[in-house]
Amino acid sequence: MKRIVSGNQALAYGALAAGVDLVAGYPGTPSTEALTEIIRFSSENENAPWVEWSTNEKVAFDVATGAAWSGKRALATMKMSGLNVALDSVMSVAYSGTTGGFVLYVADDPGAEAGMPEQDSRLCADLAGLPMLEPGNVLETYELTQKAFELSEKVGAPVLLRLVTSVSHGEAELEADFAYHLRETTPYHNRDITRYTKAGSKICVDQHADLLKRLDSCEEIYESSSWNRFEILSGAALCVVSSGVMNEYVGELLPAYSHVSSVRLTATWPVEKKRFLPLLRDHESLLILEELEPVLEKALRSQAQAEGLPVKILGKMDGTLPRTGRYGLKDIRSALAAASGTGDAGPAPASATAYRHTITFCSGCPHRGTYMALNRAIKKAGFKKKDVLVTGDIGCTILGMNGPFDSCWTEVSMGSSIGLAQGFARSGFDTPVVATIGDSTFFHAGLPPLINAVQQRADILVIILDNGWTSMTGFQVNPGTEESLQPGGRRRVSMDALIQAVGVDYFEVIKPFDQDAAVEALAGALRMKGVRVLVSREECALTRERRKSFGPGYSIDQEKCTFCKMCLRESGCTALSPVQYGEKTVMSIDPDLCRSCGLCFTCCKFGAISREG
Ligand code: SF4
Ligand code: SF4
Incomplete structure (x- = not known):
């Protein structure tokens, strides 16, 4: 059977052909679609491996390690930034080795198309002493994924399978059976503390020697293969x-x-x-x-x-x-x-840095409402916007750094907004310090810094923008996704219960499209002291749209519109744009883009905006 597939999909089908028993990962461009494809396959086929989006990459790697140490074939998937999160476990397991075939798929992003550092994960192969395979194209990805499991079992080491964006997102016609080749194996794990613990210097030094031997044996395997x-x-x-x-x-x-x-x-x-x-x-x-x-x-x-x-x-x-x-x-x-020496090559070409347009939230996105409310609340609470430091985090929520909100000042790594905010607050600013973070990012790495904030009696306001999904990477579920929308009967974890259990000084849930109440709550929280957490909850507009219509949209009475532009300036909604109306320019709403959130309605002082129907 022939099918056009991406590099990520080729990797997924390579793993299925290799009879992978367990797949765990955390979404991150450009690696996401590998696991997504296995989830899709599993939803359509009874004969399929266990597959999960784990809470973060370290959890995914640990889950995969448990399977690999049971003699099963395991695949962990992540982007390069996720490898940093998993690295603590990766280093330890690299020294212990593996019994089952263990493939760690990491996608790097030369050119940083998806944002984040231009990190080269190959350095991790050197650092951790991991064998590494790097397919150069989509078809090689399918073959080498299978070989990676075999190599892992032969040398007894996890194998780093590294793709770059042009391969993971590239496409080619793959001829394969696109089936799952289940291997009947019995799980086993022999208790061996010299291999599976680090309890003692002799154990650790011996494991280091074992790791070096494994690398030597890799060279011999490469020599006898046609991979190079x-x-x-x-x-x-x-x-x-x-x-x-x-x-x-x-x-x-x-x-x-x-x-x-x-x-x-x-x-x-x-x-x-x-x-x-x-x-x-x-x-x-x-x-x-x-x-x-x-x-x-x-x-x-x-x-x-x-x-x-x-x-x-x-x-x-x-x-x-x-x-x-x-x-x-x-x-x-x-x-x-x-x-x-065949021509004048001239100086080394500078790498292309394409001009990036400012990107913003989708129309109807609840995060737009949260940042609008925050800006309004800062004013209402008597502060100047330029004095209220707002740390941002990874995911859709960081778009609050762009206009018209211009809210977020920093972006470091998953969950770091809450820790950074504590450092800023300890530095002596006499205005509030705010951290903004999305729901998936909060579950991923936001809880430990929140616990720290409570223990250390920090003075910060944390706003969790909870849209119920891991949207930036393609709408994956996370622990907080509605239980009815969790796959295969999996459970929902209550973010609200978690936050309150930690013992924060103040907790409230707000609705970003109810601007008056949201502004009131945020202004109040800005004026308070201690660890205040506000969860701004409304489902991602795009996932909601898949299940139910938004109903009648908003429109602008062009007779009444004075073209003050306040709707556009405050909301930045992509459904709004200027049009010519007779002799004058007025604002208009694209009915195909409007998702009826009503935010622009809250901006117009001239009564020009109303809901249709
Ligand atoms: S806020 Fe009202 S008056 Fe001003 S541009 Fe928008 S629709 Fe027109
Ligand atoms: S109601 Fe206004 S702000 Fe909301 S999606 Fe429609 S045009 Fe955009």
């Missing part, structure tokens, strides 16, 4: 070494160059030192093509130096290629021209 393609031409002066998605560009461009050797790597960590040695000895120069950090380049420079070989190494460290951004054909062409 060494095409060495006798007498060639230049060898191009590429990895992952760079292999595709080399495949396209290298035929134009005569007598150039090439090495295309997909099993990228550990580096195959034995096979690289003659290559370093027999070429005058090596051009290393890899996005982000010079991981491979450093390894080969270090090997050449250790062997006393004079080979010239071109890459990022000598400025042949930029260290930031996603590479395109132009970057590779330019580097090849410079390395082969």
